Structures are given as C-alpha cells and as structure tokens.
Amino acid sequence: MSKRIISFVLNGDPTDAVIEDNMSLLDFIRDTLGLTGTKKGCEQGECGACTVMLDGRPINSCMAFAAEIEGHELTTIEGIAKGGQLSVVQKKFIEKWALQCGFCTPGMIMSATALLSVNPDPTEEEIRVAIEGNLCRCTGYAKIVEAIGEAAKAIREVQ
Template sequence: MKKILSFTLNGEPCEVLCEDNRSLLDLIRDDLGLTGTKKGCEEAECGACTVMIDGRPVNSCATLAREVEGCEVLTVEGLAKDGKLTPLQKQFIDKWAFQCGYCTPGMIMSAKALLDHNPNPTEQEIREAIEGNLCRCTGYAKIVEAIQATAAEMAEMAAAQKGEV
C-alpha cells in the first residue's frame, strides 16, 4: 500500500509517495535520484548503502522507507555545503583513502557518525566503527589514516576557536 512519507533529507523537507515495503535505499536512489548511496549486496553486509538517520549510521538497504517518517536522513550528498568539502571528505582525498570509490560514500557516513559522537577515537574504535563497511581495494590502512587525520584536524580547529574566545 502506498502512503505519503514526510521526513527531512539532507536538511530539507521531503514528502514522497511510498510503498509500504520500499527499502530506504531504493527510495533514495531510484525514487529520489540520489545515487551517491550505493547498492552492494542488499543483505546489510557490505555497508555501501550506509546513511545517517537521526545521527545514527544505518544500512539503508535493510531499513524500510516508512521507518524514517519524521526523521532526519543524511546521505553523502548532504555533506559538502556550497561546494565546500567537509574535513572528512578532504582527508579522504589527501590520504588517498579510496580507489574505486564504490564503498567511499558509505565509509564516509560511518566515519562521520563516529566522529560526531566521539571526536577523539582510538584506532581500535575507528576500525570498529567501519567494520561493517567492506572495502575491496585499499586494505583499510589509508581510510583509518584519513579518519585519524580528520579527528586531529577538528581537535586543532576546536582548540584554535577556544583560543580566540
């Protein structure tokens, strides 16, 4: 059965007619055309479809679209503002933390969710946070490095801001 679904997508209100059994991934990709969120397995195993719902990282392939009624959904397209990349995105570039790039959007969303609630994670915490995001190219070393560098950069920025005050 179709219902009208209302939620916030990348900071903007979104109202869409949606089948009860539609997955959030198919809604985002096929109905709303935001193809940055990737489909790798449809079994909640690879993490390529990771998005954030109310600040938590979830596999959108295993989430029913109707569950996000009233929620805030953030996809990779919602990160850069006015063409300005976030520190995390910049560090992924600087550290060469992607090759084919297919796992990258999901990886970045998991990393963002981690840093949002734990700005100073240990290497083990970083690895745990991205454990559900499979990457077939990099061996993860440069991804971990990019997340560590982002944490360091944001700590520096925070310290600088404090200094100003």
C-alpha cells in the same frame, strides 16, 4: 500496492515523498529521490556501501524500509558537503588517497562522519570498529583508517 506520502527531513530540508510500503530505504533513496551517491552492494547488511544516517545514527539503508523514516532526519552522502565545500572527512580521504575504485567511499564517509560526531578523539581501534560494517574490496583499509584519524585531528584543531 500500499502507497503513502511521508514527511521527513532530507539532508536538512523538510521533504514529502510518495513511497510504497515494500520499498527499502536504499531503493527509495536511489530510485525515488535520485540520490545515487548511496551505493547498492550486497543488500543484506553486510557490506555497508549503503550506509546513511537516520537521526544521526549510521545504518544500512538496505536494512530499513522507506516507511520507517516518516518524521525522522535522513542524511545521505549528498548532505555531507556544505555550500559546495567538502567536509573535513571528505578532504582527508582525498589527501590520504583513502580510495581506489570509490564504491565503498560514500559508506565509509558516512560511518566516519557518524563516529566523529559522537567521538571526536577516537583510538585506531575505535575507528576500525566504526567501519567494521564497511567492506572495501580494494582492501585500502590502512589509508582509510589513517584518513579518519587525520580528519579527527583536523576537526579538533579547528575547535
């Protein structure tokens, strides 16, 4: 078994960890780092429940190896709230009832946050494209799209 130590930035903090080469990034986040906000759904890059940000880009953590994050910045759902304060996107998901069972929610919030970081004024179509790789089996898409639009608006008003 090939083990190694990797250095990376986890939710803003420089971190070292021991990994095995054949560990998916998702298993590393959940089992080694103990951050279980990132969900394990299909493990095939289809459902988006495991979405995290690598260097600010949304990716499926099931479709990456832990070894790939050496020297890079990893953001998980646990890194979205700052100083005990939920982010605007998180608050809008609650306000707009954009969740039912909640399993897809961390992935949805990661995709939405990544979208708003590059596109502060998305059209509804752009919001839908940003979450095209996130399945919600409660099928609450309308509320999710609405919440992301409201979050974009709220962030623009503050700035």
